[in-house]
Amino acid sequence: MSDLKTQFRTCNICEAMCGLIVTYDENQVHSIKPNPEDPLSRGHICPKAIALQDFRTDPDRVTTPLKKVDGAFVPISWDEAYDFAVERLASVQEVHGKDGVGVYLGNPNAHKFGNLLTLPRLVKALGTSNRYSSATADQIPHHVASIHMLGHPMLIPVPDVARTDLMLILGGNPVVSNGSMMTAPGFGKRMDEIKARDGRVVVIDPRRTETAARAGEHLFIQPETDAFLLLALIHEVFAQGLEDLGALAAITDGIEILREAVQPFTADKAAEMTGIEAQTIRALARDFATAKSAVSYARMGASTQSFGSLCQWANNALNIITGNFDSPGGAMFTTPALDYVGMTSRKGKSRSYPEKRSRVSQKPLYNGEFPVSIMAEEMETPGEGQIKAMITVAGNPVLTAPNGQRIGRAFQDLDFMMSIDLHINDTTRHADLILPASVALEEDVYDMVFHSFAVHNTAAFAKPIFEPPNGNPQEWELISRLASKISGSNSIGPSPSEMLQMLLPQGCHGDTVTVEALLSAPSGSIDLGPLIPNIADRLETPVGRLDLAPEVFLEDLPRLQAFQPPVSSDFPLLMIGRRQVRSHNSWTQNSPRLVKGRNRCTVQLNPVDAAQLGLAEAEDVEIESAVGAAVLPVEITDEIAPGVVSIPQGWGQQQGNLSAATKVQTVSINDLTDDSRIDPISGNAALNGVPVRALKLTGRSGCAAK
Ligand SMILES: Nc1nc2c(c(=O)[nH]1)N[C@H]1C(S)=C(S)[C@@H](COP(=O)(O)OP(=O)(O)OC[C@H]3O[C@@H](n4cnc5c(=O)[nH]c(N)nc54)[C@H](O)[C@@H]3O)O[C@H]1N2
Ligand SMILES: Nc1nc2c(c(=O)[nH]1)N[C@H]1C(S)=C(S)[C@@H](COP(=O)(O)OP(=O)(O)OC[C@H]3O[C@@H](n4cnc5c(=O)[nH]c(N)nc54)[C@H](O)[C@@H]3O)O[C@H]1N2
Ligand code: SF4
Ligand SMILES: [Mo]
Numbered sequence: 001m002s003d004l005k006t007q008f009r010t011c012n013i014c015e016a017m018c019g020l021i022v023t024y025d026e027n028q029v030h031s032i033k034p035n036p037e038d039p040l041s042r043g044h045i046c047p048k049a050i051a052l053q054d055f056r057t058d059p060d061r062v063t064t065p066l067k068k069v070d071g072a073f074v075p076i077s078w079d080e081a082y083d084f085a086v087e088r089l090a091s092v093q094e095v096h097g098k099d100g101v102g103v104y105l106g107n108p109n110a111h112k113f114g115n116l117l118t119l120p121r122l123v124k125a126l127g128t129s130n131r132y133s134s135a136t137a138d139q140i141p142h143h144v145a146s147i148h149m150l151g152h153p154m155l156i157p158v159p160d161v162a163r164t165d166l167m168l169i170l171g172g173n174p175v176v177s178n179g180s181m182m183t184a185p186g187f188g189k190r191m192d193e194i195k196a197r198d199g200r201v202v203v204i205d206p207r208r209t210e211t212a213a214r215a216g217e218h219l220f221i222q223p224e225t226d227a228f229l230l231l232a233l234i235h236e237v238f239a240q241g242l243e244d245l246g247a248l249a250a251i252t253d254g255i256e257i258l259r260e261a262v263q264p265f266t267a268d269k270a271a272e273m274t275g276i277e278a279q280t281i282r283a284l285a286r287d288f289a290t291a292k293s294a295v296s297y298a299r300m301g302a303s304t305q306s307f308g309s310l311c312q313w314a315n316n317a318l319n320i321i322t323g324n325f326d327s328p329g330g331a332m333f334t335t336p337a338l339d340y341v342g343m344t345s346r347k348g349k350s351r352s353y354p355e356k357r358s359r360v361s362q363k364p365l366y367n368g369e370f371p372v373s374i375m376a377e378e379m380e381t382p383g384e385g386q387i388k389a390m391i392t393v394a395g396n397p398v399l400t401a402p403n404g405q406r407i408g409r410a411f412q413d414l415d416f417m418m419s420i421d422l423h424i425n426d427t428t429r430h431a432d433l434i435l436p437a438s439v440a441l442e443e444d445v446y447d448m449v450f451h452s453f454a455v456h457n458t459a460a461f462a463k464p465i466f467e468p469p470n471g472n473p474q475e476w477e478l479i480s481r482l483a484s485k486i487s488g489s490n491s492i493g494p495s496p497s498e499m500l501q502m503l504l505p506q507g508c509h510g511d512t513v514t515v516e517a518l519l520s521a522p523s524g525s526i527d528l529g530p531l532i533p534n535i536a537d538r539l540e541t542p543v544g545r546l547d548l549a550p551e552v553f554l555e556d557l558p559r560l561q562a563f564q565p566p567v568s569s570d571f572p573l574l575m576i577g578r579r580q581v582r583s584h585n586s587w588t589q590n591s592p593r594l595v596k597g598r599n600r601c602t603v604q605l606n607p608v609d610a611a612q613l614g615l616a617e618a619e620d621v622e623i624e625s626a627v628g629a630a631v632l633p634v635e636i637t638d639e640i641a642p643g644v645v646s647i648p649q650g651w652g653q654q655q656g657n658l659s660a661a662t663k664v665q666t667v668s669i670n671d672l673t674d675d676s677r678i679d680p681i682s683g684n685a686a687l688n689g690v691p692v693r694a695l696k697l698t699g700r701s702g703c704a705a706k
Contacts, residue, residue, distance in 0.1 A: 008035055008524020009462040011049045012111040012440050013584050015450045016178035016185035017460070018045045019525055020052075022441075024465055029053035029441070037523035040458045044186030046178065047582050047594060054591040055439045056466065061422050063469045066434040073424060073434065078473075085433055086485045088416040089126070092389040102130035102387035104375065106395025107138075107585055112440075113448040114476030114496035119393065121483040121493065129356070130378060130387050136371040137401055138300070140682040141308035142181055143367055145316055147353060148550035151540030153367055154341045154452060157316060157331035158182050159295040160531050161190045161455045164329040165199040166287060166294035170226050170315070171301020171688075175211040177579050180299050183454035188214050190455075202284070204229065204276075205301060206576055207604070207646055208639045220641040223574045223689035225274040226298065227307040227560050229281065230314035232270035233296075235262040236285030237321055243289075246323030251536055254549030258317060261554050264561060273563070275641075289322045293329020301576065305688045307560055309681035313553040320548060325535070332531035333538065335508035336451040337459040342506060346540045353552070354683075359385045363683045371683030372401045373675040379410035389416040393479070394437065398426040399586040399652055402673035402685045403627050420478065423590070426654055426668075435482075437475045438468040444497050446518075457528035459509070461500070461518035556681055567643070571691035573609065575625065577649040577669055586650045586668075601651040601666035602635040605694065606642040610634065613696050622695040623647065627674050630667035631697065645692060647672070 003025055011018045019038025023030040032050050036043035055061070065081035066073040076084070092100045103123060109115040123131060135143075143153035159167060159182055172180065174187035184190055191201050191214055201215035204226070212218035221229065237243050238259050245252055267285075271278040288294045298315040302308065316325070324330030354364030360381045363374050370378070375397065379387045390411060398408040404426075411417055411430035419428040420435045428434050446461045468474060473481065480492040494502070501515050509528055518526060541547060567574060582594045589595050603623055605615065615621055621634045623645065632647070640646050652668025670687075677686035 004030060007462055007465060008460070010445050010447060010460045010525070011045065011052065012445055012447065013048050013052070013588070014178055015180055015183050015453065016041065016044075017183055017447050017450055017454070018049060018185045019460070019523070020045065020049055022465065028057075035524060038525050039523065039527035040183070040454060040456050040525065041185035044189070048584055048588060051588060051591040051594050052440055054593065055422065056441050058422070058590055060590055062424060062434055062436040063472065064436060066424070068432045081433060081435060082482060082485050085418055085482060088432070089389060089486065092415050096386065096388045097384065098127040099130050099385040100388045101126050101128050102132065102375070102378065102390045103128060104372070104390065104392045104395045104397055105133040106393065106397075106400070107134045108394040108587070110449050111447070112443065112475065113446045113500070114443055114474065115393070115479060116448050117496050117499050118476045118479040118483065118493075122479050122486070125483040125486040130385070131369045132372050132375050133369050134372065134395060134400060135367065135369060136373065136683055137304065137685045137687065139181060139303060140366055140684045141303040141312040141679060144309050144682045145312035147366070148552055149313065149316055149547050150535070151542070152341050152344075152346055154344070155333060155535075155538060155540065156181055156453055157319065157325065158334060158453055158455055158531065159297045160293075160329050160332045161194070162530060164194060164293050164295045165197075166291040167194060167199070167201045168204065168284075168288065168294075168296040169201065169211060169215070170204045170229075170296070170298040170311070171303070172297060172299030173205070173209040173211045173579060175214055176209070176581050181453050182297060182299070183450045187211070191215055206641045206644045207578065219276050219280065221274045221276060222565060222641070223576055223644060224305045224307060224563075224686070226302045226305070227310040227314055228265060228270040228273040229276065230296070230298070230311060230318055231262050231265035232267045232281050233285045233288065234258065234314060234318050234321060235265050236267055236282050237289045237318070238262065240286055240289070242286065243321045244323045245321060246327060247533070248320060248325060248535070248546060251539070252320065252546045252548055254547050255321065257549035257554070258321070261549060261557060288318070293327070294322060294324050295319060295330050301688055304685055306677060306679055306686040307563075308679035308684045308686070310553055310556055310560055313550070317548055320546070326533045328533075333534055334452050334454055334531060335457055335528070335534060337507045337509045337513040337528065338446070338448055338451065338500070338503055339507040340448065340452055341538065341540070342508075343503065350542055359383070363678070364681070366682060371678060371685065372397060373678050373683065373685045375401065376403065376406045376410045376675065379414065388414060390414055392417075392419045392421070392427055392431070394421065396425055396427045396586045399650070399668045399670060401675075402670055402677070402687060403675035404668060404670035405628060406675065420475065423587070426652070435478055436472055437478070438472065441465045442468045443474050443476070446496075446500055456530060458525050459513050459518060459528060460521070460525035461515060462524070463519075552681060559680075566689070566691045568691065571625065571693050573643055573645050573692050573694060575623070575645050575647060575669075575672060575690040575692045576688045578604075578646045580648050583650050586653070589651070589653055599633065599664040599666065601648055601664075602633050603694070604635045604637050604640045604646040606640050606644070607636050607638055608642045609694070610636040613694055615696055620697050622697055623672060623692050624695065625672040625674060625690050625692045628671040630671050632667045645694065
């Protein structure tokens, strides 16, 4: 026991950045415990943190470069692997041009600063504009709202949860997800604190979620109708004469245009569309505008839908016109030690948006990436610019992107595919070459993205605990080396910690936060204080003012007005997704400690709908959409609104990271989601509100029972 060591470290699985205390010896982890002194997470962790050790020792982990030979993967040396990659990529680009190679970057990249700092080099070396990521299955509407209203995609307003008196939550389940575009570990406790100071939390969701149950106030809403509600709340604030821009009055444009634009969006219209009573909407508007402080927070459910961009615009506008923007207890902006906005400032640069349109169906490109919904058509459709080779880095789009099966088929037809990953899985099995990645415990950890979205300013840095297996390079080094080899250079450039050392002095706390200071911080993290008003200095719009009514959103309002729920006699139900505490997207399901127990991949149905179909609890049911079908057990619950079904995301592993402990065959919700459903402004996938039907399988046994 004498050589046991201890390290303070941040968990980088999800956005919550929980502080951990890891005890280890030279071979293995002995314990992973919450750090009660961490100024952000204050002792919170979830079961996934303990599994950090499993990802390292997973017997199914890919630990050498693998080349596909006659349909089977065989280990090869690193030199052979780099040469093979460079040769195949070059030969595709020689015939099909730079855009012949596509790149898909998955969610774990956002949590690994080494990847974030080196992937731009790889993309630049390839010179391709065919770039995709999980962001357009997730969050682009937030960036689009920030670009047009504030001038920079990463100026993301964050709810000041610690001081708010009234919080509206639309389409987020932070008790389970621990917050998104709102780093707020231990959100349940934070809600309890709001209520303990006589505040309120109101959750608006087609499902009475874990967050709704703990908040105590919940309103069911019909999927995809949040924009009606938000615009009606704005309409009512104006109608009741309660608008007040507060300190932002001097720098805000467009209030009269907004007042005019929301005229048609009355509480009565919203009641008809959302299913929430008009008088409830009027009272909510009054309470929101008259609360000492209030904040409206709209996330996944409100952005991954057909009106995602309108929702994010209206959500910001509601906060702004009630004086709850850049003000304590409202939506505020962080001052991070590594200031991504400052690093990528657009001040004084004029840009037009969307930055580009896609080759096949003219979909918008924002933030340098095309919507993941069009990745399949760009691989399938011949002509100049067709994707003939693909690189995936930490992504599993076959399970996570809409109509994932179609993407899998398109991968199969490519001239070349390579993946940097931990597993042979539903995506990487299509690759000709897999390069093994290092895992979190084998790398430096500093969160480059999520400090920017945190409800409290902090900074933390930790060094690797273990070496990657087989003398493998850390992932940043492999990405850098690949980029160098593609561009014919010998240098791999500075390491992530060297880059951090260069970048911190340019951040918001340049004089106090250094790598040395972070490493010697007594609790492993430096407390940089609560959120402070700062938007006046940070606005990046061309005229340096805040725009309440950008044209791009106004032009989309007629489409909203014409919206009718997409149910029909063929597809009478609307499908939404859900997240679960013990899994993170599609990739943590190979940890026995996380997947043990009952099969959690169930379809939730309201008792009224279940009775109509004659379904009994746990019976298999087939869910069909316009693009696919899946069979899974039903869970009958009044947690879900009538007419709505909920299937968890992240399941359906057919290959590799299978749910090892249970060996239960699950289904992927993205076999059913429809890639033709998008939010047209941002191109974001409309993963929620998918029209489906449910069929009783009399006498047939479903795959979930196999
Ligand atoms: N345990 C766990 N935590 C995670 C993840 C995970 O997989 N597991 N994933 C991480 C990632 S990548 C992200 S982006 C975040 C996401 O974090 P959240 O934004 O909190 O996402 P979800 O938990 O999916 O919650 C979305 C909610 O929207 C509701 N919803 C669906 N359609 C609509 C609609 O039309 N209107 C309204 N108002 N609500 C709707 C759903 O019922 C659901 O409760 O979570 C992160 N944290
Ligand atoms: N229907 C529906 N679909 C959804 C969602 C939903 O709510 N509903 N949520 C969406 C959201 S918010 C997101 S963010 C996306 C996520 O979509 P993706 O990013 O495509 O999916 P992940 O499951 O996060 O896949 C991560 C991949 O990275 C690998 N991996 C894990 N750690 C590492 C690492 O350190 N290095 C490398 N190189 N590889 C690693 C895993 O093996 C896996 O192959 O899914 C989206 N899809
Ligand atoms: S909530 Fe997220 S950051 Fe915190 S321990 Fe769980 S997975 Fe890690
Ligand atoms: Mo996400």
